Amino acid sequence: MTSRLVVVSNRIGDPRKAAAGGLAVALGDALSESGGLWFGWSGKVVAGGARGEGDLHLQPSGKVTLATLDLGSDDHAAYYAGYSNRVLWPVFHYRLDLAQFDDGYFEGYQRVNRLFARKLSTLLKPDDIIWVHDYHLIPLAAELRALGCRQRIGFFLHIPMPPPLVMAAIPAHDMLMRSLFAYDLIGLQSEADVAHFARYVEMEAGAERLGRDQYRAFGQQVCARAFPIGIDVDEFQALAQTPESIETRETLRSQYPLRQLLIGVDRLDYSKGLPQRLRAFHRLLADYPENRNSATLIQVATPTREGVESYEDIRRELEGLSGQINGEYGELDWMPVRYIHRTLARRRLPGLYRAGRVALVTPLRDGMNLVAKEFVAAQDAADPGVLVLSRFAGAAEQMRAALLVNPYDIGATAGAVQRALRMPLSERVERHQALLAGVREHDVHRWRREFLQALQAAERAPG
Structure with missing residues (x-):
């Protein structure tokens, strides 16, 4: 050029x-x-x-x-x-x-x-x-x-x-x-x-x-x-080898040795479908009781546009939903939802993704959504997690091997998460291979x- x-x-x-x-x-x-x-x-x-x-x-x-x-x-x-x-x-x-x-x-x-x-x-x-x-x-x-x-x-x-x-x-x-x-x-x-x-x-x-x-x-x-x-796949995978990323992954694995982690990382925005996601997780615990005292949702909601009324409303709603789920299903040694309202350092993200059994990327509308691609890039190819992806994210056009969901359908989304948690290794590996190939090709x-x-x-x- x-x-x-x-x-x-x-x-x-x-x-x-x-x-x-x-x-x-x-x-x-x-x-x-x-x-x-x-x-x-x-x-x-x-x-x-x-x-x-x-x-x-x-x-x-x-x-x-x-x-x-x-x-x-x-x-x-x-x-x-x-x-x-x-x-x-x-x-x-x-x-x-x-x-x-x-x-x-x-x-x-x-x-x-x-x-x-x-x-x-x-x-x-x-x-x-x-x-x-x-x-x-x-x-x-x-x-x-x-x-x-x-x-x-x-x-x-x-x-x-x-x-x-x-x-x-x-x-x-x-x-x-x-x-x-x-x-x-x-x-x-x-x-x-x-x-x-x-x-x-x-x-x-x-x-x-x-x-x-x-x-x-x-x-x-x-x-x-x-x-x-x-995304830059090589750059993001290199981040996975940084001390911060490794520390994050090992800390989560040591803190949750018997838990299956569900991961959500989003800006705090009404387009991201966060209340619907928490309601789907609530439905998961209600309809599939085997996940109680087992599945933990770690939801990072990065602050954005603070002071705007619609964003303050959704923050209060998420805090209320998190408290409701934890109050209804929590145990002394298990908190179903860990809601984190702050920015997580980029170097820690690969470690967080790698520790997750399931990623929930369920916006109501999104241009693309690169979290979905980062999650795939961060996975262990021999034992990968599962991507649950909104059909209303632009990424869904390319990432057909994910479990595609309608985030407005709370029951169906909970069912997809249950399927992801119970998915056999062979299917997880097959889906991940297809997804990673696409993420690399369209970087x-x-x-x-x-x-x-x-x-x-x-x-x-x-x-």
Whole structure:
């Protein structure tokens, strides 16, 4: 790749830091090939800062330049806390009941995207390849085009694309979708997401389909395809050999020598189906009493967006459900649920996964869900655990060898967990082999490589 890569995201990651995840490492590899730029919000909120203004900071990181932008408190409230997290996040996860359609939010969202475009445009070179990430920055290409930028610009949506009638509930949905046509390439997580995009642009925008993945509308042409994101398998398996991971695995095995561990690791978010998961575990204990004093659910719920009412509600609900299950079924020497509301160090995750007999990855809606792939990568191939996976996670399109469940069906989910706990070794090994082969084939490096190749080959947006 000869052109310089410019990555734009709401937040950036320094690929040289040990805590960087697989995505940061994969993007860092691509950025370092020819020297690159990673542009995003600094995470700093300046009280009383002028609207639509912010200081730009440049920091070298090897061959990569990290460019970060401060936001004023009004801009942060409207763009990030408001439109991104109170409108786009709930709607794209099908939760219209939680969306707050405040006119000021969209105005701030546009204002910050214009600010990003204005600051970024001064750093661009004519032959740059620009890769924009996620729902925070949907209008960015349109703002860059308005400033005269003619570079190739691709967009990847990490969260689900909702069906047309759900998308149409957003008051400014037509402006959002028009903005997407300023990109040369749109990447989505799954074929289901592509189908939703195609149906929307054909129904609402009268788009003409020019080929399998080419669409023309608003006087512009765009390519939209599925690029399912993966993990860095080797990087994650190397984490499993760190002292922290080994200590976590051995500690759990020594503390629970006679227990079968069920593992859940999620951000505390209403899209993750955590109350339904706890109810399914409750049903497991009620309907299959042989699991009492035997099965233990370790549920890690990482704090996120604290202070937002809907997140406080779900936290209280989970604490109540955990207390109910432990009160009803707990013994002096056995607590059915260990609910952990804090961030677990990434280096400890492989050890946690490896200790689990079953992983519960049961979101109500998810773009992909990389926990499912990490769990598979962390397993002992000779004695692997079983993945119970929601059919509503994007990962379900690829991971058909998991036990797929409808998380809304509490009884059926409990039955699937019972099947996982009783699954014979031969079937566990067979399923794990199939899952690991898929996780390796569709890893994060393939995702990055195929997206950038498709962006290089895409026809340029009209000038």
